[in-house]
Amino acid sequence: MSRISLGVKEVTVIPREEAKELLKRMRLRPWQLPWIRASDPLAQKAGAKPGDVLKIVRESPTAGEAVVYRLVVPG
16 A cells, blocks of 8 residues: 655644634634644744644645644644
8 A cells, every 4th residue: 555645735824813713614612623733843834833723735636635724732
């Protein structure tokens, strides 16, 4: 079985107001998002700090492009 590399196209910190609207639309609390540590290279690349929400756009073999969101936590 070959391993498929899911390349990251874009990583951005979402502005607070936009993150609030996103969470409201998704009916989630911030801690319900998957977490990413502030020490993770992707979080560092975006200049994220704990409490920020990251938008990560990845290449997907089936969808072409996949957008995921992560809550930045200390660590």
